[in-house]
Amino acid sequence: MPYLKRIFNSIFGKNYEPVWRQFASENNGSYVVGKGQHYDSVELAYTNHQIIFDQYTLYQVVGKSSYTRDYTRVRLEFRSPDNLQFRLTKQYLVDVIGKVFGAQDIQIGDKSFDWRFLVKGNDEFKVQTLFSNELVKRLILAHDDIHLQLMDQEGVFDEPIQEGCSMLYYLSETGVKNIGQLYDLLELYKAVIDQLTKLGSVKPMMTQNQSR
Numbered sequence: 001m002p003y004l005k006r007i008f009n010s011i012f013g014k015n016y017e018p019v020w021r022q023f024a025s026e027n028n029g030s031y032v033v034g035k036g037q038h039y040d041s042v043e044l045a046y047t048n049h050q051i052i053f054d055q056y057t058l059y060q061v062v063g064k065s066s067y068t069r070d071y072t073r074v075r076l077e078f079r080s081p082d083n084l085q086f087r088l089t090k091q092y093l094v095d096v097i098g099k100v101f102g103a104q105d106i107q108i109g110d111k112s113f114d115w116r117f118l119v120k121g122n123d124e125f126k127v128q129t130l131f132s133n134e135l136v137k138r139l140i141l142a143h144d145d146i147h148l149q150l151m152d153q154e155g156v157f158d159e160p161i162q163e164g165c166s167m168l169y170y171l172s173e174t175g176v177k178n179i180g181q182l183y184d185l186l187e188l189y190k191a192v193i194d195q196l197t198k199l200g201s202v203k204p205m206m207t208q209n210q211s212r
Helices: 002-012 017-026 111-116 124-132 134-141 179-198
Strands: 030-032 041-046 049-062 065-078 086-090 117-121 147-151 166-172
Touching: 017 030, 017 041, 017 179, 041 179, 049 179, 065 179, 086 124, 111 117, 111 134, 117 124, 124 134, 124 179, 134 179, 166 179
Parallel strands: none
Antiparallel strands: 030 041, 041 049, 049 065, 065 166, 086 117, 086 147, 147 166
């Protein structure tokens, strides 16, 4: 599929590779060319963690017509001593993506935030503390389309996760078109991982062969 995607992008002018390579270079990261079923990705290190950015294209055939939809993904794996889990989505989305075991609806206490987002989690205090952080809240409010989840299972498109790990997983139903959007996502991940560390929900880890 990644090979077919490159052909499709070259035809329809959707090649964002130069922007993603620039983003990797400016942040001392790596631009990794996908092989087989893997997609091109940007891999960055932050406080002994590895953050992976990539785009996933869903190909669908309905009758005699074919359709594609681009998604932007960001993933970060770590070991969690408390198995904290949460899911944040836009309020209007049907609640069918993923499952947080033992989860409950959580109100953050900010009317504008609670009106826009549906939050579920298995630890009300920690989830409220995380999303009440002013930086985290501001960065999330800047997104028109967001699915952010902390989970201990495979991602929406069956992205693998290492045994015994949790994955901070971001998914957007749009392709990133400019470097500013990538920087916004990086700042969001930095802010969230910093807060999770303060909450005691993160044990640092770094691997050279994190699954893509």
